[in-house]
Amino acid sequence: MTETDAIVALIALFEREGYARVEPPVLQPADVFIDLSGEDIRRRMFVTQDASGAELCLRPEYTIPVCLQHLAHRGAQPSGYAYGGPVFRMRPNESGEFLQAGLESIGRGDIAAADAEILGLALEGLGLIGAPTPTVKLGDMGLLHALIDGLGIAPAAKRRVIRTIVSGQDLASLSEADGPGNQEHAGLLAAIEGQAPQAAKAFVEDILSIAGIASVGGRSPGEIAERFLARAANRTVLSNDAWQVLERYLAIQGDPDQAAEAVRVLAKETGLDLNAAVGLFEERTGFMAARGLDVGAFSFAATFARNLDYYTGFIFEVQDPRRSDGKPVVGGGRYDRLLEHLGADSPIPAVGCSFWLDRIVGRP
Template sequence: MPASRASIETVIALFAGEGYAHAEPAILQPADVFLDLSGEDIRRRIFMTQDADGRDWCLRPEYTIPVALDHIASGKTEPAAYAYAGPVFRMRASEPGEFLQAGLESFGRDDFTAADAEIMALTIDATAMLGLAEPRIVMGDVAVLGGLLDGLNVPQGARRRLVRAVVQGKGADAVDALDPPAADGEAAHAGLLKALEGQDPKAARAFVEDVLSIAGISTVGGRSAADIAERFLARAAERENPVNGDVKALLAQVLAVSGDPDAASASLRALADQASLDIGRQLDAFDERTGFLAARGVDIGAIRFSAGFARNLDYYTGFIFELHDTARGDGKPVAGGGRYDNVLGRLGASRPLPAVGASLWLDRLTGDAA
């Protein structure tokens, strides 16, 4: 049996034993859903084609979205769990564009922290079965940072820049991104920005769209009038409510928190209390997840939590993690995943569905080619 087939069967058998049904979505997928969820920069990395009607299609660049689409199409309303393994197609620096990926997805469970722990524990078990007994485990929690940003009333534009900087690995230095960039034409737009300050968001959005319509502007650089309106609103909000030095200092301290989950939780609680911020719900869930991980036999002391860790897909909404092989010199993960509760709704599910999952790069784990 070829090594690649053996790896696939090993992983699928492990996940099937835990109740995960084998999913095999089509290799050819509609491209628009990946562009909508992952951003336009993924266009450069996926293999695209067009059908006779001009609709864009792509070779499956990953499994999560195709599995989610198939689940929605099935009409199932009860919680469901899926496992998969097979080839995916995506351009990667210094690595083949076709490679083997395996993973698992859990949809619809309302015991969120137990589901998170199950996904992470099974991913660790799978990497062990494929030969990586002691991975370096990195964990983060987007929900904790989101709760702090909510409590601090950080404007949306500044939030987006901060999260982008965190994803880029800037750690505590990511707070520098909270300062609005110098915008070309700021003086020319000062009157419009001033007019938007303090307005009801819905009315302000309609006002900007009307101004653009009167000027005969429908798109600029691929952005719609609605997109342009949102950017003006974000800039107006930052003029009205700039991020002050105390907020930056607190967020720098938060993003510097790292260590095992128990120690990190204590540090985050202390910082939140110091700033009179209530993120108890997020940290209670954090601690509960840690307990479920321990109950599943995961060595909590081997996990490094970092508040400044984020994965490069912006659809994650909570717990995130990566596993690394310390023998690899490129720093690329061999597995990773997290919670993405908004994705199925954005894909057309009739109601919001909690979701958590993980993927394993089999070529990085075993050297198996697709």
């Protein structure tokens, strides 16, 4: 089977399940991907300009373009979409143009059922195009967010913690931001941490003005303010207790039932209210089992996080055990805030996945 044949077969399956085929334009506004995609995509984009000087990019993935198209035509109405075609990213020793297929479910309120449906269709689709028995990795950004919020971690520190986990680094790397320079100005850094950038910059410039400081080392007040903002953004501000709880959470792994039990034990012993997040996790597992999926064979790891910034809940990757590079053949998850960032009046629930066809079937 060729990649083109695989797209035809997958689209037919998804359309039978109620997902309408769409094909967003290849040229997309670059700023949207720069603001909302993960670093892995941002640094691999092919960027150009139109006649007016506006930056455009060749479509690096389908999720954002499908969401933009949905907002333009359907608003908040529930809809399902299937797609298949070329995407463009710079890849060492590989073609910058390759084929992807996938599906997106937008606007459904039955969160757990929609999550299970997407994973179920991903596995059914792999079987349809002749992929070998895969391994399934699960994660849950919703559990991580609930834990961090329960610990009362400040917004700036929360962003840094999540970036650290997504990039695969150990929490110990967070301490690198708390060197002598940051301790020296701890009071000012704490005052501006979490503020909107413009407000924080104005605050620092006012402090310098009150002190009668026009420049330091040749830097203007505005430049000095920018440096303080950068330091504030890198502050960890994790208490020892929060650190220990996060370390315990990140050590959790096992099948979904084992993971849920471990999180409930952690919540009980630390006094954190994680009932809503764990309840959704368990409900999703129940819907997976109801679809006939072998949830006992799935592997959950609290450290697992996909390298796109917009995921907010359930995430997964499907791997071909024959591949030695560990790269997924299918990846996806839930992104409930993405459409609001793209212009929706309020958050719209959404979940989807993409197939990396060049990793699954041979080219013609």
